[in-house]
Amino acid sequence: MRQSTLKSHLPGEVTLPSVLISLLGHIAAVFVLIVGITFLGPNIVLVAGGGDGEIGTAIPVSLSGEISGGAGAVRPTLIPAPEAAKPPPRKPEVQLPEQATQLKQFEDPKKEKRVSRVSRSAPRPPDLEYSETPSQGAIPSDPLPGTGGVFSEGVGFGKAGLRIGSGQAGAGVASWYIRQLEQRISRNWLRTSMGSLERQVMAKISFVIKANGQIDSVKLVGSSGVGAVDLAAQRAIFASQPLPPLPPELRGRTVEFVAHFEYPPER
């Protein structure tokens, strides 16, 4: 008695009624899909085709200028942030010893042809040392005025963890890959280089990942208002490459990744 009840629920009995029901169900599903496409279609086409066309064309162009053989590592460029986002360069406050002399940067012959991030980022006197760059943000105890927009945006962003695209059904497609990226980039995002802040800020870096995991078209698309935080975020992206190769479902597409660096973390 008990066994037969169980058996009647087991799958595998292909009968004519079940086939018909299945068929009807599928037809209904297809109908829903068609209706959905009819309504959403124009928008999607716009996003996939024309809307982001700029990114799509930008990659091959900027890449061709950069691949230089070298050690096999393609150095992405840093497209400089808007001037407003950069605090004016200034001398570090530390008093350097008089007898200490600046050594010339040794050039790795292999590196020579690569486009250096530093050299591209801003015009600077040739013998400035790197330490001036991180110190631009100074001791970031007091975020610059006018960062309220960034800040409030950070709050509104919510704590939903990662968000992919429009947050619709596509979220499951490559979530394992997204997690890998987040882990890798987090590992290279250094707390030390940011100091302590009174309140939360967010830097947004956009970049493109090529099929082999190389990073390209790195842009600061949202400044935190604190130079040190922006720089730490940029370094995290550059230091993370090569990233894991793109999953098959993303290959052949130009996918723009936007990393939201929220700092300080909530405790």
Next chain:
Amino acid sequence: MNFKYWVFLYIFAAGAFFSDLDAQDDQVVLHLDTPTDTRLAVADFYPRSVATPETTQALLEFNEVLWEDLKFAGYFDLPSKSFYPENQTRLPQEVDFEAWSEEFLDIDYMAFGNLQVYESGAVVEAFVYDVKTREQLLGRRYTVSEASSIRRVVHQVSDQIVFLLSSGGSKGVSQTQIAFSSLKGSSKEVYVMDYDGANIRTITANGGINKFADWSRDNSKLLFVTKLDRRNFWELWIQDLAGGRTVVPTVSSYVSSPELGPEGEQVLYSGRGRGKIDPDIFISDPLGKRRRNLTNHPGIDSSPAWSLTGQQIAFISDRTGTPQVWLMDSDGSNLRRVVKSGGHCDSPEWSPDGRLLAFSWQAPRQWKHDIFVVEVSTGSIRQVTTGWGSNEHPNWAPDGRHLTFQSDRTGSKQIFITNITGENLKQITAYGINESPSWSSYVVAQDRE
């Protein structure tokens, strides 16, 4: 026919559906909110050209001190040297990035360099590279005229690295100094040493009792109380380290725990007013003029401490029955209690950023003092020291990340330094009895030859 049509449509629709998913993925948002600690490799420095005995000797000290400095800085995670690649790295051309990028090492930056001792002195070249981006962050040559001052160069290198990799968050404390009192026979004298306990210099040698030294903010003067031999009153001295001293006229024969104001234009101390039996907090200028009693309360008020701006004063008062940490404005108004948990508190000190107070506390039902830190705005308390012995008299390093204090955990009172997290605890004095340490400010354009 009809069936085939539907199957075709089904496949077509499914394809459209999945390609639409991809279209939606055109922008993917990554959410990052947990930065990590910086992992720094500090490779041994090697002789630049010839391993002469002098060079080898200097390198032994150099490598050890550099490691200790950077470890104590508290900014970095230093993977053990036993994981490092074996080949010597003296110059940038020799960096084997492949080897240094090994996953088990997993470092962000590496420091390396070379040293050579000549007859006329020594030359050190120090480099820092970002291992992940292969960029040079530091390349600097240091020269000293005497090989014996190699220690100072190490501290310079260390501070430079800390400044660089902390984005200016700290200038590094390796070149700072600590003043303290040491028992010599029946007298206590004031001394100054490097932050790591090396290079002890004598400040007083008057045979009296000299203690509670406090630095001026520009490191040029030390303020302390003195009771000279065969005298029965305490004096308040300001000793100029370049020579000369001022005796500040005080209110009576008892004076204790003095502090110089932020600009050095005012002196704060605990003293006993005329005709009173309990001490109060007094303020005056260095000439003893414009003296005022800030507390004027029958309870015992002691251990005053200026905040960074000089607008607030923390002190100890037993007006509620037991000694507790109190705050007031620099004119004596706006009195309020900070630590509300009872017990016995002593020697509060403001952190350089004015956010925290370090103090020693014998908490209720404890038999000894430990160092605690309280956040002034919230009153939340964190314990810094644990374990054996009584730990007292905390004093902040200028970076606000470290504390020095005295402890009798080894049997006699000695000076210790630690991170405010309690990590990296180091004993820096070993002989005699040493107490009341005071950490200097950052070193500014000093030590030139």
